[in-house]
Amino acid sequence: MEAGPRDRPQPPQDEPVPELLLGAGEESFRELRPPRRLRIWQLAPIVVLAVVGSLMFAFPLAFDFGDGGAVIAMLGLLISSCAAGWGMMAARRVGHTWPGLPPRGSGRRPDWRVVALYVLVVGTVAALAIWRVARLR
Incomplete structure (x- = not known):
């Protein structure tokens, strides 16, 4: 009778699993960690502010409410920009990076062409948005 996986000696739980104890084709699931994700309490205020800011920016551009349209559109642009910045900071805290840029703490320098793009x-x-709001007057 062959020795099964339960018959092999198991290392204690607090010690790392040496590679020699792992059989051919077996994996150690102790080394796997779930990916870090944004939690709902981090996402909810960002999404709400982005929606409100986008609507404040879109309505004066679409319907041109007269003299107050430029002010409302500028406030909407400001709120949308703040929500985008908060979203990027929350994503950075979790460990996400922009495509083409190295992960934080890796020691690699970002490619200047990606940063320039x-x-x-x-x-x-930003120039197109500001130009459009300035044309409302």
Whole structure:
């Protein structure tokens, strides 16, 4: 009769599993950890502020409420930008990074072309939004 996995000696729970004790094709599930995720209490205020800010920004642009439209649109743009910044900071605390950028604490430097592309995209979107709000007057 062959020795099964239960017949093999098991290491104590507080010691790491040496590779020699693992048989061919077996995995150690003690080393696996669940991915870090944003919790609902982190996401809820960010999503609510993003929706409110987007609506405040969209309504004056769509319906042009007269003299107050530019002020309301600028407040909406500010709230939307704040929600986006808070979302990025919450994601960074959990360990997420932007595509193309190295993880935090890895010691690698980001590629300047990726950083330049992000700056160009954000700058273009911000310039177009501010230009559109300025045209409301």
